[in-house]
Amino acid sequence: MASHIGKLPVTIPAGVEVKIEGQTFSTKGPKGSDSFVIPEGITGKVEGNEIILTPADDLRPTRAKHGLARSIIASMVKGVHEGYTKTLDIVGTGYRAQLKGKSIEFSLGYSHTITVDPPEGIEFELPNANQVIVKGSDKQAVGQAAANIRKLRAPEPYKGKGIKYSDEHILRKAGKAGK
Template structure:
Protein backbone atom coordinates (compact mmCIF):
# COMPACT_ATOMS: atom_id res chain seq x y z
CA UNK A 1 0.00 0.00 0.00
CA UNK A 2 1.28 3.43 -0.93
CA UNK A 3 1.37 5.73 2.08
CA UNK A 4 1.44 8.76 -0.19
CA UNK A 5 -1.24 7.45 -2.56
CA UNK A 6 -3.70 6.75 0.27
CA UNK A 7 -3.84 10.43 1.27
CA UNK A 8 -6.55 12.40 -0.52
CA UNK A 9 -5.63 15.73 -2.13
CA UNK A 10 -7.70 18.51 -0.57
CA UNK A 11 -8.80 21.40 -2.76
CA UNK A 12 -8.56 24.77 -0.96
CA UNK A 13 -11.25 27.40 -1.41
CA UNK A 14 -11.11 29.05 -4.83
CA UNK A 15 -9.74 25.90 -6.52
CA UNK A 16 -11.86 23.61 -8.68
CA UNK A 17 -10.99 20.28 -10.26
CA UNK A 18 -12.68 18.57 -13.20
CA UNK A 19 -11.95 15.00 -14.34
CA UNK A 20 -12.60 13.89 -17.91
CA UNK A 21 -11.34 10.37 -18.62
CA UNK A 22 -7.78 10.13 -17.30
CA UNK A 23 -7.15 13.90 -17.36
CA UNK A 24 -7.72 16.18 -14.38
CA UNK A 25 -7.87 19.94 -14.87
CA UNK A 26 -7.27 22.14 -11.83
CA UNK A 27 -8.27 25.83 -11.91
CA UNK A 28 -7.17 28.33 -9.29
CA UNK A 29 -6.29 31.98 -8.75
CA UNK A 30 -2.89 31.68 -10.50
CA UNK A 31 -4.05 29.76 -13.57
CA UNK A 32 -4.98 26.35 -14.93
CA UNK A 33 -2.94 23.12 -14.76
CA UNK A 34 -3.80 19.69 -16.05
CA UNK A 35 -2.39 16.21 -15.55
CA UNK A 36 -3.08 13.03 -17.51
CA UNK A 37 -2.80 9.86 -15.43
CA UNK A 38 -1.94 6.44 -16.82
CA UNK A 39 -4.58 3.72 -17.21
CA UNK A 40 -3.31 2.00 -14.06
CA UNK A 41 -5.04 4.48 -11.72
CA UNK A 42 -8.38 6.24 -11.65
CA UNK A 43 -9.04 9.80 -10.48
CA UNK A 44 -12.15 10.68 -8.46
CA UNK A 45 -13.29 14.15 -7.33
CA UNK A 46 -15.81 14.31 -4.49
CA UNK A 47 -16.51 16.91 -1.76
CA UNK A 48 -13.50 19.18 -2.55
CA UNK A 49 -11.19 16.16 -2.36
CA UNK A 50 -9.35 14.35 -5.17
CA UNK A 51 -8.68 10.65 -4.61
CA UNK A 52 -6.32 8.51 -6.67
CA UNK A 53 -7.18 4.80 -6.66
CA UNK A 54 -5.18 1.98 -8.28
CA UNK A 55 -7.19 -0.19 -10.69
CA UNK A 56 -5.30 -3.40 -9.89
CA UNK A 57 -2.71 -4.71 -7.46
CA UNK A 58 0.07 -4.97 -10.07
CA UNK A 59 3.49 -3.50 -9.39
CA UNK A 60 3.08 -0.84 -12.10
CA UNK A 61 -0.31 0.26 -10.70
CA UNK A 62 1.18 0.64 -7.23
CA UNK A 63 4.10 2.66 -8.67
CA UNK A 64 1.77 4.99 -10.56
CA UNK A 65 -0.54 5.40 -7.55
CA UNK A 66 1.78 7.53 -5.39
CA UNK A 67 3.30 9.35 -8.37
CA UNK A 68 -0.12 10.34 -9.74
CA UNK A 69 -1.26 11.59 -6.34
CA UNK A 70 1.89 13.73 -6.05
CA UNK A 71 1.37 15.16 -9.55
CA UNK A 72 -2.22 16.14 -8.67
CA UNK A 73 -0.98 17.74 -5.42
CA UNK A 74 1.64 19.70 -7.42
CA UNK A 75 -1.10 20.96 -9.76
CA UNK A 76 -3.12 22.20 -6.76
CA UNK A 77 -0.06 23.81 -5.14
CA UNK A 78 0.91 25.45 -8.44
CA UNK A 79 -2.44 27.16 -9.01
CA UNK A 80 -2.67 28.38 -5.38
CA UNK A 81 0.87 29.30 -4.27
CA UNK A 82 3.11 28.65 -7.28
CA UNK A 83 6.71 27.44 -7.24
CA UNK A 84 9.96 29.38 -7.17
CA UNK A 85 13.69 28.77 -7.34
CA UNK A 86 16.24 31.34 -6.23
CA UNK A 87 19.69 31.58 -7.78
CA UNK A 88 22.73 33.54 -6.56
CA UNK A 89 25.53 34.79 -8.79
CA UNK A 90 29.03 35.01 -7.29
CA UNK A 91 32.06 36.38 -9.06
CA UNK A 92 33.65 39.73 -9.88
CA UNK A 93 31.66 41.41 -12.65
CA UNK A 94 29.05 38.64 -12.82
CA UNK A 95 25.51 40.08 -12.93
CA UNK A 96 22.04 39.60 -14.37
CA UNK A 97 19.18 41.83 -15.43
CA UNK A 98 15.80 41.35 -17.08
CA UNK A 99 15.06 43.32 -20.26
CA UNK A 100 11.57 42.58 -21.56
CA UNK A 101 11.33 38.84 -22.29
CA UNK A 102 15.12 38.29 -22.12
CA UNK A 103 17.42 37.65 -19.16
CA UNK A 104 20.83 39.25 -19.81
CA UNK A 105 23.70 37.54 -18.01
CA UNK A 106 27.25 38.92 -17.74
CA UNK A 107 29.28 35.87 -16.73
CA UNK A 108 32.85 36.66 -17.70
CA UNK A 109 32.54 35.57 -21.32
CA UNK A 110 33.56 37.88 -24.16
CA UNK A 111 29.85 38.49 -24.79
CA UNK A 112 26.68 38.77 -22.70
CA UNK A 113 24.45 35.73 -22.58
CA UNK A 114 20.85 36.41 -23.69
CA UNK A 115 18.50 33.84 -22.12
CA UNK A 116 14.96 34.03 -23.59
CA UNK A 117 12.35 33.68 -20.82
CA UNK A 118 9.96 30.84 -21.74
CA UNK A 119 6.16 31.16 -21.60
CA UNK A 120 4.67 30.33 -18.18
CA UNK A 121 7.74 31.43 -16.20
CA UNK A 122 8.49 34.78 -14.56
CA UNK A 123 12.04 35.85 -13.81
CA UNK A 124 12.81 38.71 -11.41
CA UNK A 125 16.21 40.19 -10.55
CA UNK A 126 15.85 42.10 -7.27
CA UNK A 127 19.62 42.65 -7.15
CA UNK A 128 22.13 42.20 -9.98
CA UNK A 129 23.42 39.07 -8.22
CA UNK A 130 20.06 37.42 -7.43
CA UNK A 131 17.65 35.71 -9.83
CA UNK A 132 14.21 34.41 -8.86
CA UNK A 133 12.44 32.01 -11.23
CA UNK A 134 8.74 31.46 -10.48
CA UNK A 135 5.67 29.91 -12.11
CA UNK A 136 2.83 27.43 -11.64
CA UNK A 137 4.58 24.42 -13.24
CA UNK A 138 7.16 22.92 -10.88
CA UNK A 139 8.96 20.97 -13.61
CA UNK A 140 9.26 24.00 -15.90
CA UNK A 141 10.50 26.28 -13.09
CA UNK A 142 13.17 23.76 -12.08
CA UNK A 143 14.26 23.17 -15.68
CA UNK A 144 14.59 26.91 -16.42
CA UNK A 145 16.61 27.42 -13.21
CA UNK A 146 18.87 24.49 -14.16
CA UNK A 147 19.34 25.90 -17.69
CA UNK A 148 20.36 29.31 -16.27
CA UNK A 149 22.75 27.64 -13.80
CA UNK A 150 24.29 25.63 -16.66
CA UNK A 151 25.77 28.80 -18.22
CA UNK A 152 28.33 29.09 -15.39
CA UNK A 153 28.25 26.31 -12.78
CA UNK A 154 29.98 27.08 -9.47
CA UNK A 155 33.60 26.01 -9.56
CA UNK A 156 35.24 24.44 -6.49
CA UNK A 157 38.36 26.65 -6.18
CA UNK A 158 36.99 30.19 -5.89
CA UNK A 159 33.26 29.39 -5.77
CA UNK A 160 32.49 31.64 -8.75
CA UNK A 161 29.38 30.92 -10.79
CA UNK A 162 25.61 30.59 -10.51
CA UNK A 163 24.31 28.53 -7.60
CA UNK A 164 20.98 27.80 -5.98
CA UNK A 165 20.31 29.85 -2.88
CA UNK A 166 21.63 27.93 0.12
CA UNK A 167 23.55 25.42 -2.03
CA UNK A 168 26.80 24.21 -0.48
CA UNK A 169 29.80 24.15 -2.81
CA UNK A 170 32.58 21.79 -1.75
CA UNK A 171 35.72 23.92 -1.88
CA UNK A 172 39.10 22.55 -2.90
CA UNK A 173 42.52 23.75 -1.91
CA UNK A 174 44.57 25.38 -4.66
CA UNK A 175 48.13 24.62 -5.75
CA UNK A 176 50.92 24.65 -3.17
CA UNK A 177 54.43 25.92 -3.80
Protein backbone atom coordinates in the same frame (compact mmCIF):
# COMPACT_ATOMS: atom_id res chain seq x y z
CA MET B 1 -2.29 -3.12 -1.18
CA ALA B 2 -2.17 0.43 -2.55
CA SER B 3 0.77 2.81 -2.62
CA HIS B 4 1.42 4.54 0.72
CA ILE B 5 1.70 7.95 -0.97
CA GLY B 6 -1.01 7.28 -3.53
CA LYS B 7 -3.72 6.53 -0.99
CA LEU B 8 -3.33 9.92 0.73
CA PRO B 9 -6.04 12.36 -0.39
CA VAL B 10 -5.07 15.69 -1.99
CA THR B 11 -6.82 18.64 -0.32
CA ILE B 12 -8.24 21.25 -2.70
CA PRO B 13 -7.66 24.78 -1.33
CA ALA B 14 -10.28 27.53 -1.68
CA GLY B 15 -10.15 29.29 -5.05
CA VAL B 16 -8.96 26.23 -6.99
CA GLU B 17 -11.24 24.43 -9.47
CA VAL B 18 -10.63 20.75 -10.22
CA LYS B 19 -12.15 18.58 -12.97
CA ILE B 20 -11.66 14.89 -13.69
CA GLU B 21 -13.09 13.76 -17.05
CA GLY B 22 -12.18 10.15 -17.78
CA GLN B 23 -8.41 9.95 -17.39
CA THR B 24 -7.84 13.72 -17.82
CA PHE B 25 -7.28 15.76 -14.67
CA SER B 26 -7.38 19.57 -14.99
CA THR B 27 -7.02 22.29 -12.40
CA LYS B 28 -7.41 26.06 -12.49
CA GLY B 29 -6.48 28.62 -9.85
CA PRO B 30 -5.26 32.18 -9.27
CA LYS B 31 -1.72 31.41 -10.54
CA GLY B 32 -2.76 29.61 -13.75
CA SER B 33 -4.11 26.31 -15.01
CA ASP B 34 -2.66 22.88 -15.75
CA SER B 35 -3.76 19.43 -16.91
CA PHE B 36 -2.48 15.87 -16.55
CA VAL B 37 -3.47 12.49 -18.01
CA ILE B 38 -3.89 9.96 -15.20
CA PRO B 39 -2.15 6.65 -16.09
CA GLU B 40 -4.19 3.61 -17.12
CA GLY B 41 -5.36 1.48 -14.20
CA ILE B 42 -5.85 4.44 -11.85
CA THR B 43 -9.16 6.21 -11.32
CA GLY B 44 -9.65 9.58 -9.71
CA LYS B 45 -12.66 11.24 -8.13
CA VAL B 46 -13.43 14.44 -6.24
CA GLU B 47 -15.17 14.00 -2.89
CA GLY B 48 -15.94 17.27 -1.10
CA ASN B 49 -12.70 19.23 -1.12
CA GLU B 50 -10.39 16.23 -1.65
CA ILE B 51 -9.08 14.30 -4.64
CA ILE B 52 -8.87 10.54 -4.15
CA LEU B 53 -6.97 8.23 -6.51
CA THR B 54 -7.51 4.47 -6.46
CA PRO B 55 -5.66 1.78 -8.43
CA ALA B 56 -7.80 -0.68 -10.39
CA ASP B 57 -5.53 -3.64 -9.57
CA ASP B 58 -2.74 -4.53 -7.16
CA LEU B 59 0.02 -5.02 -9.73
CA ARG B 60 3.34 -3.42 -8.76
CA PRO B 61 3.64 -1.14 -11.85
CA THR B 62 0.19 0.30 -11.13
CA ARG B 63 1.11 0.92 -7.46
CA ALA B 64 4.24 2.84 -8.49
CA LYS B 65 2.24 4.95 -10.95
CA HIS B 66 -0.41 5.47 -8.25
CA GLY B 67 2.03 7.28 -5.94
CA LEU B 68 3.59 9.21 -8.82
CA ALA B 69 0.19 10.35 -10.14
CA ARG B 70 -0.83 11.51 -6.65
CA SER B 71 2.43 13.49 -6.26
CA ILE B 72 2.04 15.14 -9.67
CA ILE B 73 -1.59 16.09 -8.95
CA ALA B 74 -0.65 17.48 -5.51
CA SER B 75 2.13 19.57 -7.13
CA MET B 76 -0.30 20.88 -9.76
CA VAL B 77 -2.88 21.90 -7.14
CA LYS B 78 -0.20 23.67 -5.08
CA GLY B 79 1.25 25.31 -8.20
CA VAL B 80 -2.03 26.88 -9.39
CA HIS B 81 -2.81 28.04 -5.83
CA GLU B 82 0.58 29.29 -4.50
CA GLY B 83 3.06 28.90 -7.36
CA TYR B 84 6.69 27.78 -7.22
CA THR B 85 9.91 29.79 -7.02
CA LYS B 86 13.61 29.02 -7.31
CA THR B 87 16.23 31.59 -6.32
CA LEU B 88 19.65 31.67 -7.97
CA ASP B 89 22.68 33.64 -6.73
CA ILE B 90 25.36 34.94 -9.10
CA VAL B 91 28.79 34.88 -7.42
CA GLY B 92 31.92 36.39 -8.95
CA THR B 93 33.55 39.73 -9.70
CA GLY B 94 31.88 41.29 -12.74
CA TYR B 95 29.22 38.57 -12.94
CA ARG B 96 25.74 40.08 -13.10
CA ALA B 97 22.32 39.92 -14.69
CA GLN B 98 19.93 42.58 -15.93
CA LEU B 99 16.35 42.47 -17.14
CA LYS B 100 15.75 43.26 -20.83
CA GLY B 101 11.97 43.23 -21.24
CA LYS B 102 10.95 39.76 -20.09
CA SER B 103 14.39 38.27 -20.85
CA ILE B 104 17.54 38.31 -18.75
CA GLU B 105 20.96 39.30 -20.04
CA PHE B 106 23.89 37.69 -18.19
CA SER B 107 27.50 38.89 -18.03
CA LEU B 108 29.39 35.83 -16.79
CA GLY B 109 33.01 36.45 -17.69
CA TYR B 110 32.69 35.29 -21.28
CA SER B 111 33.59 37.55 -24.24
CA HIS B 112 29.86 38.00 -24.90
CA THR B 113 26.64 38.40 -22.94
CA ILE B 114 24.08 35.60 -22.79
CA THR B 115 20.35 36.34 -23.16
CA VAL B 116 17.81 33.92 -21.70
CA ASP B 117 14.14 34.14 -22.72
CA PRO B 118 11.58 32.79 -20.25
CA PRO B 119 9.73 29.61 -21.29
CA GLU B 120 5.93 29.80 -21.47
CA GLY B 121 4.38 30.13 -18.01
CA ILE B 122 7.66 31.23 -16.39
CA GLU B 123 8.65 34.72 -15.32
CA PHE B 124 11.96 36.10 -14.08
CA GLU B 125 12.51 38.63 -11.31
CA LEU B 126 15.75 40.40 -10.41
CA PRO B 127 15.78 41.91 -6.89
CA ASN B 128 19.42 42.93 -7.55
CA ALA B 129 22.12 42.33 -10.18
CA ASN B 130 23.38 39.19 -8.39
CA GLN B 131 20.11 37.36 -7.78
CA VAL B 132 17.55 35.81 -10.13
CA ILE B 133 14.14 34.50 -9.04
CA VAL B 134 12.36 32.05 -11.35
CA LYS B 135 8.56 31.90 -10.79
CA GLY B 136 5.75 29.84 -12.26
CA SER B 137 2.88 27.49 -11.53
CA ASP B 138 4.49 24.33 -13.00
CA LYS B 139 7.01 22.81 -10.57
CA GLN B 140 8.93 20.95 -13.28
CA ALA B 141 9.12 23.97 -15.63
CA VAL B 142 10.40 26.24 -12.82
CA GLY B 143 13.06 23.70 -11.86
CA GLN B 144 14.11 23.17 -15.49
CA ALA B 145 14.35 26.91 -16.21
CA ALA B 146 16.48 27.40 -13.07
CA ALA B 147 18.71 24.44 -14.03
CA ASN B 148 19.20 25.87 -17.54
CA ILE B 149 20.29 29.21 -16.06
CA ARG B 150 22.64 27.51 -13.58
CA LYS B 151 24.17 25.53 -16.44
CA LEU B 152 25.34 28.77 -18.13
CA ARG B 153 28.15 29.06 -15.55
CA ALA B 154 28.07 26.28 -12.96
CA PRO B 155 29.86 27.15 -9.71
CA GLU B 156 33.49 26.08 -9.64
CA PRO B 157 35.00 24.47 -6.50
CA TYR B 158 38.05 26.72 -5.95
CA LYS B 159 36.57 30.22 -5.53
CA GLY B 160 32.86 29.32 -5.76
CA LYS B 161 32.33 31.61 -8.76
CA GLY B 162 29.32 30.97 -10.99
CA ILE B 163 25.54 30.66 -10.70
CA LYS B 164 24.24 28.59 -7.78
CA TYR B 165 20.92 27.92 -6.10
CA SER B 166 20.52 30.13 -3.02
CA ASP B 167 20.22 27.09 -0.73
CA GLU B 168 23.09 25.21 -2.39
CA HIS B 169 26.40 24.72 -0.57
CA ILE B 170 29.47 24.48 -2.80
CA LEU B 171 32.16 22.10 -1.55
CA ARG B 172 35.38 24.04 -1.81
CA LYS B 173 38.76 22.54 -2.72
CA ALA B 174 42.12 23.76 -1.47
CA GLY B 175 44.24 25.42 -4.13
CA LYS B 176 47.94 24.78 -4.74
CA ALA B 177 50.08 25.40 -1.67
CA GLY B 178 52.24 28.52 -2.00
CA LYS B 179 56.06 28.41 -1.77
